[in-house]
Amino acid sequence: MRMLLIHSDYLEYEVKDKALKNPEPIREEQKKGRLEEVLAAFISVEKVDETNPDEVVKKAVNEIKDVASHIKAKNVFVYPFAHLSSELAKPDVALEILKKIEERLKEGDLNVKRAPFGYYKAFKLSCKGHPLAELSRTIVPSG
Numbered sequence: 114m115r116m117l118l119i120h121s122d123y124l125e126y127e128v129k130d131k132a133l134k135n136p137e138p139i140r141e142e143q144k145k146g147r148l149e150e151v152l153a154a155f156i157s158v159e160k161v162d163e164t165n166p167d168e169v170v171k172k173a174v175n176e177i178k179d180v181a182s183h184i185k186a187k188n189v190f191v192y193p194f195a196h197l198s199s200e201l202a203k204p205d206v207a208l209e210i211l212k213k214i215e216e217r218l219k220e221g222d223l224n225v226k227r228a229p230f231g232y233y234k235a236f237k238l239s240c241k242g243h244p245l246a247e248l249s250r251t252i253v254p255s256g
């Protein structure tokens with residue numbers, strides 16, 4: 114799994130077209146979304162993650178929580194992003210892993226949103242530019 118973590122004044126998205134034949138079914142209110150003072154987690158789920166999804170979920174959640182506490186962000190946006198890797202996991206596996214990351218993060222005291230999976234989306238971001246505002250993480254199952 115590859116994650117790009119951006120601390121931003123806000124992240125807002127708007128769903129445009131389908132990027133998959135069968136994207137995640139969404140409700141009308143999910144077609145647009147916005148969070149202020151947010152840690153945006155752009156996540157590419159990779160083929161290697163399919164060998165142990167639960168382990169990569171656990172590691173990803175720990176990394177996101179760790180960064181959020183360091184930068185004192187209470188809001189997290191889980192954002193499916195297929196452009197951080199050339200070895201993408203199958204969409205159904207990727208969606209399950211992203212849903213689990215969202216669920217686990219919500220168990221803590223973070224306010225979490227997840228952007229819809231399988232759609233082209235317009236988005237706006239305002240990176241804060243401090244030394245920890247742009248981070249990346251590579252997460253692999255231990256095998």
Ligand SMILES: Nc1ncnc2c1ncn2[C@@H]1O[C@H](COS(=O)(=O)NC(=O)[C@@H](N)CO)[C@@H](O)[C@H]1O
Nearest residue numbers: 132157158193194195201202204207230231232
């Ligand atoms: N492995 C993945 N990790 C994260 N998001 C993914 C993954 N696979 C698919 N997606 C989601 O599905 C959308 C389309 O994925 S894509 O790889 O860019 N494109 C496609 O798969 C099709 N256009 C066929 O190539 C992405 O924008 C993202 O929302």
